[in-house]
Amino acid sequence: MLHRAGDREEARNRLSQLWHEIGPQGDAFHRCTLAHYMADTQDDPKDELDWDLRALEAAEGFVTERTDDTGAAPGATSVADGPGPRHPLVALRAFFPSLHLNLATDYAGLDRRAEARAQLVRARASANALADGEYRQGLREAIDRLELRLEGSAGPLP
Known part of the structure; x- marks a missing residue:
């Protein structure tokens, strides 16, 4: 809401706080979403690129190839194991x-x-x-x- 109202700096500050709360081991879906929004608050185009790359990295890390013996076909996509709630792969796609x-x-x-x-x-x-x-x-x-x-x-x- 802050960003849409034109207060990019405050939006960036609050999103940065959330980013640090989530941390590098936090839920990838949340990191992807947050980085995606954080990119839009940047003033420097290189910083925007960095945040968009973080968003993509989190999204790609969220989607894994299953190679275990659970009966899934090799190459089938699933949600990565890790802390936090699971999110439908469709939403991430x-x-x-x-x-x-x-x-x-x-x-x-x-x-x-x-x-x-x-x-x-x-x-x-x-x-x-x-x-x-x-x-x-x-x-x-x-x-x-x-x-x-x-x-x-x-x-x-x-």
């Missing part, structure tokens, strides 16, 4: 397109077009895996807009 899109936007803003394009490919693939609906459509439109900006811009992107 919905984050991936947005995480990759944010990273693409970060890289584009830092004039790192190749990395931005690579993240757009990942964003599009993960968006295509979502169920049809407004969220998926909105992500696809945002991906298309950034792709057009990347193709049409010779200088640094805003």
